[in-house]
Amino acid sequence: MSSVIVVFPKKETAANIRNILVRGGIDISDICTTGAQALQSADDFDCGIIICGYKMQDMLYSELREWLPETFEMLLIASPDKWGEGLIEGVVGLPTPVKVYDLLNTVEMMLEALQKKRRQRREMAKKRNPEQKAIIEEAKALLMVRNQMTEEEAHRYLQKSSMDSGTNILETAQMILTIMSE
Known part of the structure; x- marks a missing residue:
């Protein structure tokens, strides 16, 4: 799920921007006054947008961008002389x-660009090579034998474990094989 997090050193500024966006039909996940709060909030989501000023209470926008996951984009609202020499990637x-x-x-x-990237990542995940498919099938087979599950139950278990741990289903299958093979 995409999130929009507003970060400005003055809470009133962040609240004003949030109100403008909410009136425009955009859901806001959080408002923060420090970069650390924004990073903590970003950990709760798989992708999103950080809307911020040039400087927060504890860091500059460039430091925040450095610490953010690659699945997050940043919208910098600042005077052009602050970013006149060019913006960093993302x-x-x-x-x-x-x-x-x-x-x-x-x-x-x-937000539309984030959705497009998300769809592309999902498409790539669907295009697994035979070795990767074999690992997933082997993990399902192991779950079926050890836990008396049907194939459908084993697949659902892999999916849920994958979502809960924040990893893709292939990595989850590899972890299950490693743990259950010991």
Whole structure:
């Protein structure tokens, strides 16, 4: 699930941006005043957008971008002289004063791009080679024998374990084979 996290050193600024986005139909997951809070909030989601200013209470936007997972994009709202020499990868810039129309359109565009990347990752996961399929089948077979599961139950168990641990189903199957083979 994609998340939108707003991070500004002044809580009032973050609340104002959140209110603009909510009125525009965009759900906001969290508002924060520090980069550390934003990182902690980002850990709860698999992908999303961080909307922030140039400087938070504890770090600059570039430091926050460095610590964020690659599945997160960043929207920097700052005066152009702060990012005049160029933005780092994964950061989109909006100059201040920001126009509501520009803010809403930019966030919607970024959310659509995230959804597209997510679909592409899912498509890649579906295109497994025979060795990878064999590992998953072997893990299912082991679960079926050891835990008296049907193939469908074993597959559901692999899926749920994969989602709970935040890994893909292949990695989960490899872990099950390693643990149960000992």
